[in-house]
Amino acid sequence: MSDSLSDDGSINQDDSQEDVMTPAELIAKLEEAWLNEKFSPELLENKSEVVECVMEQLTHMENNLQRVKKGDAKASVHRMEIDRIRFVLSSYLRSRLQKIEKFFPHVLEKEKSRGEGDPSLLSPEEFAFAKEYYANTETYLKAVALKRMPPNLQTVDLLKAVPEPCLDSFVFLRVKERQENILVEPETDDQREYVVDLEEGSQHLIRYRTIAPLVSSGAVQLI
Amino acid sequence: MFCEKAVELIRELHRMSDGQLPAFNEDGLRQVLQEMEALYEQNQSDVNEAKAAGRSELIPSIKLRHCCLLRNQRCITAYLYDRLLRIRALRWEYGSVLPANVRFHMNAEELQWFGQYKKSLACFMRSLGAGEGLDITQDMKPPKSLYIEVRCLKDHGEFEIDDGTVILLKKNSQHFLPRWKCEQLIRQGVLEHVVS
Numbered sequence: 001m002s003d004s005l006s007d008d009g010s011i012n013q014d015d016s017q018e019d020v021m022t023p024a025e026l027i028a029k030l031e032e033a034w035l036n037e038k039f040s041p042e043l044l045e046n047k048s049e050v051v052e053c054v055m056e057q058l059t060h061m062e063n064n065l066q067r068v069k070k071g072d073a074k075a076s077v078h079r080m081e082i083d084r085i086r087f088v089l090s091s092y093l094r095s096r097l098q099k100i101e102k103f104f105p106h107v108l109e110k111e112k113s114r115g116e117g118d119p120s121l122l123s124p125e126e127f128a129f130a131k132e133y134y135a136n137t138e139t140y141l142k143a144v145a146l147k148r149m150p151p152n153l154q155t156v157d158l159l160k161a162v163p164e165p166c167l168d169s170f171v172f173l174r175v176k177e178r179q180e181n182i183l184v185e186p187e188t189d190d191q192r193e194y195v196v197d198l199e200e201g202s203q204h205l206i207r208y209r210t211i212a213p214l215v216s217s218g219a220v221q222l223i
Numbered sequence: 224m225f226c227e228k229a230v231e232l233i234r235e236l237h238r239m240s241d242g243q244l245p246a247f248n249e250d251g252l253r254q255v256l257q258e259m260e261a262l263y264e265q266n267q268s269d270v271n272e273a274k275a276a277g278r279s280e281l282i283p284s285i286k287l288r289h290c291c292l293l294r295n296q297r298c299i300t301a302y303l304y305d306r307l308l309r310i311r312a313l314r315w316e317y318g319s320v321l322p323a324n325v326r327f328h329m330n331a332e333e334l335q336w337f338g339q340y341k342k343s344l345a346c347f348m349r350s351l352g353a354g355e356g357l358d359i360t361q362d363m364k365p366p367k368s369l370y371i372e373v374r375c376l377k378d379h380g381e382f383e384i385d386d387g388t389v390i391l392l393k394k395n396s397q398h399f400l401p402r403w404k405c406e407q408l409i410r411q412g413v414l415e416h417v418v419s
Contacts, residue, residue, distance in 0.1 A: 080369055084366055087364075128346070140307065140333070144333075150263035153263075
């Protein structure tokens with residue numbers, strides 16, 4: 001996917017000044033974030049800079065396409081490229097939004113308990129969406145049923161009622177930077193915990209909880 | 224038996240295949256709420272008696288009723304929440320305007336919830352990428368080709384594509400259109416993707 005982007009000088013000449021990243025690197029970043037988000041059971045940290053840059057890039061490419069004369073074979077190749085990038089971008093944002101909707105009380109709780117300097121998992125837009133979703137759903141439940149129930153049963157703790165992300169689910173991953181001494185917890189009582197080394201380029205099937213920090217640091221890629 | 228009505232509500236949803244929205248069971252909901260009220264009143268009087276007369280043999284039945292109350296509450300919220308999830312899925316499938324036969328199955332509060340959800344989602348999509356916005360309900364499947372062949376299943380009227388050409392979507396006519404423009408129409412059932 002990124003090949004045709006980096007090859008073409010005509011479409012992305014003037015971007016390099018404001019960004020240190022080349023378009024090809026940018027798209028690689030997006031794909032990486034997309035796959036990680038798609039396969040991880042919980043919501044990952046937001047990548048709004050990448051999203052913004054890609055959006056900018058897309059507009060830029062669209063504008064350039066307007067100038068190309070009709071019937072040029074190159075135009076349809078670029079059109080296709082734009083479509084593909086837009087798909088990846090939409091799919092990425094979609095899977096984030098789905099997780100936010102699915103786990104909204106937990107997502108908001110995490111956001112609340114986050115330390116002062118820690119980066120937020122949610123982008124400001126996503127945070128606004130999550131808050132609205134929470135308020136909307138709560139109002140709805142109250143209006144339809146809860147307010148008609150006995151006085152001691154008129155509240156529902158959504159944090160307990162909505163399922164949490166299952167961090168023990170298994171994920172496939174490819175190692176990008178060599179890791180040593182990863183502690184794997186026992187699955188059953190008669191097993192012992194043990195450590196593994198993850199060689200660069202190797203692929204594993206492992207519980208998400210074990211390698212969650214490596215996903216967010218970018219040392220491994222979920223596949 | 225206690226809680227039977229509430230479980231029946233859940234079963235009703237469970238029986239429907241994925242994504243279908245049955246009519247809102249107002250009657251069932253009311254019956255469960257009545258049962259809860261009755262249980263609650265019985266509990267109130269028993270609690271008072273147990274306290275006043277020190278009759279500790281009443282405590283087990285109080286506990287039982289309380290468990291039933293909790294279970295009823297849980298079943299009802301599950302029923303309502305699952306319906307919301309189905310309604311949410313409809314927004315992604317049909318776009319922001321729901322067909323009349325689906326709306327018919329929703330109650331007033333659900334319509335209100337849907338309206339609010341629609342607004343939040345639109346607001347989110349508009350705010351993407353420095354004010355330009357991106358419709359993430361489009362591009363649901365990875366693009367395979369730029370243009371696809373589609374057949375019209377019903378009269379839709381005129382339709383403008385990106386370069387300004389206007390085409391007439393008439394029933395049974397066949398067109399070769401940019402994929403990104405027809406995705407929504409295909410999901411609404413106006414167009415059909417012709418796979419040769």
